[in-house]
Amino acid sequence: MPAPATRRTQAERRDATIGALLEATIASLAERGYAATSTAAICARAGVSQGALFRHFKTRQDLFVAAAARAAELNVEQARSAFAGDVRDVAGVTATLGELRAVVLSPTNQTWRELLVAARSDAELRAALRPARLEFGLQMLALATDQWGDVLPPEEIPALLSLVVNVFDGWAFAAPDADAASAPGPTQQAAMDLLAQMIVARYTQESR
Amino acid sequence: MPAPATRRTQAERRDATIGALLEATIASLAERGYAATSTAAICARAGVSQGALFRHFKTRQDLFVAAAARAAELNVEQARSAFAGDVRDVAGVTATLGELRAVVLSPTNQTWRELLVAARSDAELRAALRPARLEFGLQMLALATDQWGDVLPPEEIPALLSLVVNVFDGWAFAAPDADAASAPGPTQQAAMDLLAQMIVARYTQESR
DNA sequence: TTTCATAAAAAGCGATCACTCGCTATCTTG
DNA sequence: CAAGATAGCGAGTGATCGCTTTTTATGAAA
Numbered sequence: 070m071p072a073p074a075t076r077r078t079q080a081e082r083r084d085a086t087i088g089a090l091l092e093a094t095i096a097s098l099a100e101r102g103y104a105a106t107s108t109a110a111i112c113a114r115a116g117v118s119q120g121a122l123f124r125h126f127k128t129r130q131d132l133f134v135a136a137a138a139r140a141a142e143l144n145v146e147q148a149r150s151a152f153a154g155d156v157r158d159v160a161g162v163t164a165t166l167g168e169l170r171a172v173v174l175s176p177t178n179q180t181w182r183e184l185l186v187a188a189r190s191d192a193e194l195r196a197a198l199r200p201a202r203l204e205f206g207l208q209m210l211a212l213a214t215d216q217w218g219d220v221l222p223p224e225e226i227p228a229l230l231s232l233v234v235n236v237f238d239g240w241a242f243a244a245p246d247a248d249a250a251s252a253p254g255p256t257q258q259a260a261m262d263l264l265a266q267m268i269v270a271r272y273t274q275e276s277r
Numbered sequence: 278m279p280a281p282a283t284r285r286t287q288a289e290r291r292d293a294t295i296g297a298l299l300e301a302t303i304a305s306l307a308e309r310g311y312a313a314t315s316t317a318a319i320c321a322r323a324g325v326s327q328g329a330l331f332r333h334f335k336t337r338q339d340l341f342v343a344a345a346a347r348a349a350e351l352n353v354e355q356a357r358s359a360f361a362g363d364v365r366d367v368a369g370v371t372a373t374l375g376e377l378r379a380v381v382l383s384p385t386n387q388t389w390r391e392l393l394v395a396a397r398s399d400a401e402l403r404a405a406l407r408p409a410r411l412e413f414g415l416q417m418l419a420l421a422t423d424q425w426g427d428v429l430p431p432e433e434i435p436a437l438l439s440l441v442v443n444v445f446d447g448w449a450f451a452a453p454d455a456d457a458a459s460a461p462g463p464t465q466q467a468a469m470d471l472l473a474q475m476i477v478a479r480y481t482q483e484s485r
Numbered sequence: 486t487t488t489c490a491t492a493a494a495a496a497g498c499g500a501t502c503a504c505t506c507g508c509t510a511t512c513t514t515g
Numbered sequence: 516c517a518a519g520a521t522a523g524c525g526a527g528t529g530a531t532c533g534c535t536t537t538t539t540a541t542g543a544a545a
Contacts, residue, residue, distance in 0.1 A: 079491060079542055086493080102398025104312055108533060118494045119534080125492090129533060185451050186394055190310025195453075202453065228467035232444060235451070235468075239443030242450045243393050245403075245410065259436035260443075267475040287512055287521055294522080316503060326524045327504080333522090337503060487545080494539070501532070511522070 087125050089115040094136040095143075099176040103187040108132075134197045137184050141205040143177040148209060152216035157273060162265040166233065170253070170261070173237035181205075182241060209234070221272055229268070236264070295333050297323040302344040303351075307384040311395040316340075342405045345392045349413040351385040356417060360424035365481060370473040374441065378461070378469070381445035389413075390449060417442070429480055437476070444472070 077085070093115035097106040108129055112119050126132040151168035155161035172178065185202075188195040213230045214223065221229065240257060253261065285293070301323035305314040316337055320327050334340040359376040363369035380386065393410075396403040421438045422431065429437065448465060461469065 077542085082492065082542085104395075105398060107531080109531085120495070120536090121493050123534065182450070187312075189450075189452065190313060199453075225467070225471060227464050228471045231464050232468045232472060235444045235447030236440060237447070238451060239445070239447035242390065242397075243443070243446060244397065245407075256435050256439050259433070260440045263433060263436045264440060267479055270478060271475055285512085290511080290522060315501080317501085328506090328525065329523050331504065489544075490542090492539105492541075494537100496535105496537080498535075499533100502530080503528105505528075506526090507524105508526105509522105509524075511520105513520075514518085515516105 083125070086115070086117050086121055089117060090122060090125070090132065091136050091139050094132055095140050095177060095180045098133075098136070098180040098183045103183045130194055130197060133184060133187075133194065134201070137181065137198055138201045140177045140180045140184075141201050141208075144172070144175075144181060144205065145208045145212070147172045147175060147177070148212055152212050156217060156220050156268075159265055159269045162268050163262065166261050166265055169233060170237050173234060174241050179241065182238065186242075233264070236260070291333070294323070294325050294329055297325060298330060298333070298340065299344050299347050302340055303348050303385060303388045306341075306344070306388040306391045311391045338402055338405060341392060341395075341402065342409070345389065345406055346409045348385045348388045348392075349409050349416075352380070352383075352389060352413065353416045353420070355380050355383060355385065356420055360420050364425060364428050364476075367473055367477045370476050371470065374469050374473055377441060378445050381442060382449050387449065390446065394450075441472070444468070 090111060093111050094106065097110055097114055101110070108119055108122055111132070112122055115122075122132065126135065148169075151172045152165065154165040154168065156165055184194075184198060188198050210227060210230060213226055217226055298319060301319050302314065305318055305322055309318070316327055316330055319340070320330055323330075330340065334343065356377075359380045360373065362373040362376065364373055392402075392406060396406050418435060418438060421434055425434055
């Protein structure tokens with residue numbers, strides 16, 4: 070009869086299905102959005118039954134919270150390299166902005182945004198996501214401080230980071246086409262150039 | 278018997294219920310979000326039956342498209358006064374940014390954002406909202422050009438407007454508490470001050 | 486092997502969704 | 516007034532939602 074192809078421990082089986090569920094949840098949130106990411110859709114994508122889902126996660130919200138934490142981790146990893154560029158001239162700042170844009174518009178960051186938007190109209194979800202949110206903010210700030218701390222005045226780094234990230238988030242939310250990550254578009258590109266020039270003007274040719 | 282309190286023409290009755298439905302839709306979208314704005318919820322709020330709703334709007338999406346057009350009109354009206362301030366010094370720019378922030382975070386603008394987000398995962402809705410979207414963008418740009426055109430270089434106005442509006446939109450989308458329109462919060466305030474200083478530095482003390 | 490606990494599957498439940506349909510109420514027209 | 520058209524109501528429909536329950540497979544312990 071159908072011989073079991075592999076032999077796995079219970080812990081391995083458990084971790085495999087949990088991992089598949091988290092991955093399917095993150096991918097579906099980014100691709101299809103919060104509303105279309107039903108438990109049935111997640112299970113179909115993960116190749117798992119609904120019974121299996123609710124064995125490991127008490128509610129749909131529990132699964133989303135776990136997926137949010139995982140997505141935030143992935144986002145921090147992605148962002149680590151984006152801050153690397155030099156920020157002393159226009160070319161360097163422009164390049165750094167471009168990489169930051171790519172990170173903010175990436176699929177896992179889209180997952181994160183999708184959950185934040187859903188949390189806006191769901192007090193429970195909002196409360197449940199709060200720790201992951203604080204942690205994520207701190208990690209991003211730490212990354213920015215590590216890379217920019219010796220060029221920019223430290224007390225202005227949070228404000229500058231908030232400014233830059235929120236511009237990209239705004240574009241991502243209001244993207245006129247389904248996949249926002251492609252080309253910047255003329256107005257968007259002009260805005261990025263303008264921002265780069267203003268940043269360089271403030272932090273290099275002025276006295277410090 | 279319950280005497281009819283008033284005598285209205287059919288057109289008046291029709292316009293009254295359509296108006297009530299649009300207003301209820303806009304308010305519910307801003308307050309409770311897209312998912313919670315069911316046809317039943319809209320009708321309850323408007324004091325009208327579901328049968329009445331589907332007499333005037335073929336689908337829920339049709340109603341949303343009509344509500345989007347109305348919300349965009351209201352947004353343009355609100356924005357008209359926000360661009361009025363002087364933009365020649367830091368105080369003027371800061372004030373203008375503050376007013377723009379209030380407009381972007383207002384309830385009807387929240388309605389608009391809610392529909393844009395829903396459109397991200399709904400190709401049909403996205404296509405249906407496209408004309409209203411183009412129109413809205415053009416109107417905002419016209420407002421900004423009218424008010425800033427003689428102080429700022431015209432070719433940079435679209436970029437600057439996109440930059441400013443999208444920062445506020447980003448904050449609105451990711452607001453950590455339900456009503457985003459209240460106080461700016463320290464980091465957000467610092468970012469606004471920073472932006473105001475950078476704008477003034479670029480457009481006043483440089484050569485032009 | 487036998488016994489037990491855990492993992493996964495499958496069917497089903499009540500609630501809610503957008504939407505329809507048959508009917509009544511109100512206004513218009515001749 | 517009578518006849519027809521439009522507006523509004525509310526019960527009903529099938530589909531889908533998150534979730535539960537029952538049943539079956541599978542690995543661990545004896």
